Amino acid sequence: MIPSPRDFSIPFDRFRPYQYESCVWAQEHPDISIMQAATGSGKSIVPAYLSNFGRTVVLTRTKALQQQYKETLNADILMGRANYPCVHPENKGRTCDDCLFADEGMHRCPHSHDCVYLYYKHQALGTNFACVNYAYWLSSPRFRQSKIEYLVLDESHLLPHICLEWVGSTFHAITRAEYGLPRFPRIGTANAAGRGSALDWVSATQDVLRGEYKRLSRNAKDNAKRMRKVERMGYNLGACMEGMSASSAAWYIKSGPGVAYYRGAPRPGIVIRPLTAKYHFGRLFLGEWKTLLMSATVGDFQTFSEELGIQDPLTRRVPSNFPPSTRPIYILDAPKMSHKSKQEDYDKQASEIARAIRRAPQNWSGFIHVTRKTESRLLGERLEKHGLSGRLWVPPLKDRRGKFLGTNEQLEMWNKWRDDYPGSIAVSWQFWEGVDGLNEKICGVAKIPFPFLGDPYEQARMKYSHRMYNQRTAWMLQQSLGRTRRGRPQDYDTEDEMRGMVFIADGNYTRVKSYIDTDFLESMVKI
Numbered sequence: 001m002i003p004s005p006r007d008f009s010i011p012f013d014r015f016r017p018y019q020y021e022s023c024v025w026a027q028e029h030p031d032i033s034i035m036q037a038a039t040g041s042g043k044s045i046v047p048a049y050l051s052n053f054g055r056t057v058v059l060t061r062t063k064a065l066q067q068q069y070k071e072t073l074n075a076d077i078l079m080g081r082a083n084y085p086c087v088h089p090e091n092k093g094r095t096c097d098d099c100l101f102a103d104e105g106m107h108r109c110p111h112s113h114d115c116v117y118l119y120y121k122h123q124a125l126g127t128n129f130a131c132v133n134y135a136y137w138l139s140s141p142r143f144r145q146s147k148i149e150y151l152v153l154d155e156s157h158l159l160p161h162i163c164l165e166w167v168g169s170t171f172h173a174i175t176r177a178e179y180g181l182p183r184f185p186r187i188g189t190a191n192a193a194g195r196g197s198a199l200d201w202v203s204a205t206q207d208v209l210r211g212e213y214k215r216l217s218r219n220a221k222d223n224a225k226r227m228r229k230v231e232r233m234g235y236n237l238g239a240c241m242e243g244m245s246a247s248s249a250a251w252y253i254k255s256g257p258g259v260a261y262y263r264g265a266p267r268p269g270i271v272i273r274p275l276t277a278k279y280h281f282g283r284l285f286l287g288e289w290k291t292l293l294m295s296a297t298v299g300d301f302q303t304f305s306e307e308l309g310i311q312d313p314l315t316r317r318v319p320s321n322f323p324p325s326t327r328p329i330y331i332l333d334a335p336k337m338s339h340k341s342k343q344e345d346y347d348k349q350a351s352e353i354a355r356a357i358r359r360a361p362q363n364w365s366g367f368i369h370v371t372r373k374t375e376s377r378l379l380g381e382r383l384e385k386h387g388l389s390g391r392l393w394v395p396p397l398k399d400r401r402g403k404f405l406g407t408n409e410q411l412e413m414w415n416k417w418r419d420d421y422p423g424s425i426a427v428s429w430q431f432w433e434g435v436d437g438l439n440e441k442i443c444g445v446a447k448i449p450f451p452f453l454g455d456p457y458e459q460a461r462m463k464y465s466h467r468m469y470n471q472r473t474a475w476m477l478q479q480s481l482g483r484t485r486r487g488r489p490q491d492y493d494t495e496d497e498m499r500g501m502v503f504i505a506d507g508n509y510t511r512v513k514s515y516i517d518t519d520f521l522e523s524m525v526k527i
């Protein structure tokens with residue numbers, strides 16, 4: 001008989017289908033295992049269950065997911081310092097990210113006993129069920145050394161990216177000039193000589209940053225922002241140095257004009273980045289504890305585990321609670337879209353998208369994902385001509401003062417626009433992931449999101465593993481199409497009612513089909 005979740009201090013009356021089996025499977029798993037469970041399957045309950053058998057730590061990438069763990073499962077969460085107000089009277093109105101004692105140690109602050117961040121940090125260290133973010137885990141050796149029985153890596157399809165971001169370093173000439181960093185060495189290839197020069201540069205740069213941090217800390221109150229930047233660069237270089245010392249295999253190291261990409265444009269700089277996470281994942285995430293990797297989109301288990309250097313992991317696919325017929329993904333009759341596409345291809349695509357959207361109720365809002373900002377405007381114009389005039393919203397690139405708008409800022413603008421003009425469709429290059437479309441019902445992809453090969457680092461990474469290149473594309477595709485189906489029953493169709501419209505309008509999806517989850521494939525319908 002299946003027990004009640006309340007028997008395990010989980011605040012629900014009943015397990016959903018497959019939940020209890022997944023919990024038991026996870027508890028009995030060997031040292032390392034991977035679980036793929038669709039959105040809405042309730043996989044977050046698994047770490048809550050595990051915490052009954054030993055101290056469990058969950059890592060997440062987003063604050064929203066941490067809050068979900070707190071609100072629905074009573075996990076003790078620790079977010080980034082910027083999320084807590086500083087209580088020091090001389091630091092009024094600032095957050096703990098601007099701590100006045102970052103240099104000497106926060107415990108030296110006379111108000112440390114009232115410090116909100118320290119309170120939650122202490123709580124996360126002592127609880128049986130903690131949820132912290134990946135950045136905190138990677139930068140906090142003390143936390144990693146605390147007693148842990150189960151480590152759960154949520155959103156684990158992001159792990160290759162997280163490892164590469166943590167271990168890799170990219171510096172632009174602008175940053176070098178701003179902080180007086182050493183001149184970049186001339187490195188054309190990642191051979192042993194190049195590696196030696198890169199190590200020397202990293203070491204010399206660390207010295208410069210240490211000196212700068214010391215100088216700034218003499219007036220920590222006024223220099224908090226710059227100190228934070230210096231501190232982050234220092235962390236980054238420390239991790240890069242550690243990574244290069246741990247493994248000399250598969251690095252991309254180059255410096256010179258145009259090697260460092262920033263906002264899609266080549267800049268002078270230095271790039272020191274691994275081509276794969278396989279030589280770093282184990283060092284960063286494996287230990288005495290049992291490790292469970294969980295994601296809604298693992299895709300091809302073999303490609304994923306090879307990328308992380310995991311041999312023969314125990315794996316499990318948890319089926320979706322919603323049958324494929326309730327979550328159709330319409331494959332529109334659109335051509336393969338690429339830089340070689342002709343005008344008639346663009347027109348055909350726009351006509352198919354407009355036709356699909358017109359099938360849905362007029363007051364449905366939603367997203368169409370494109371990969372470049374120029375394509376956002378162009379597709380918007382084409383769709384206008386195909387009968388969607390007055391319904392399209394193309395995000396502005398900059399605000400009135402000329403500052404580039406990030407995803408959150410654009411999202412804020414969109415939410416207001418959508419509420420003022422119901423039935424609007426955002427054609428965006430920034431809403432691919434991390435967006436909770438709870439008020440949107442339409443979600444489409446106008447371009448399969450292959451990583452940008454104009455960046456020489458991406459080219460090298462693709463040459464290193466073509467399979468991983470396809471897998472990353474498939475992950476992004478699945479992520480983007482999941483923006484409006486968030487696991488709530490009202491997000492899924494019934495026999496009598498269509499409740500959402502999800503589509504792909506680029507024939508290139510066939511190139512990554514074998515990397516897409518079975519669950520997802522089953523719901524694809526050609527129209």
Ligand code: SF4
Pocket residue numbers: 086087088091095096097098099100101102106107109110111112114115116117118
């Ligand atoms: S330790 Fe003191 S100065 Fe630092 S964040 Fe906490 S209260 Fe503010």
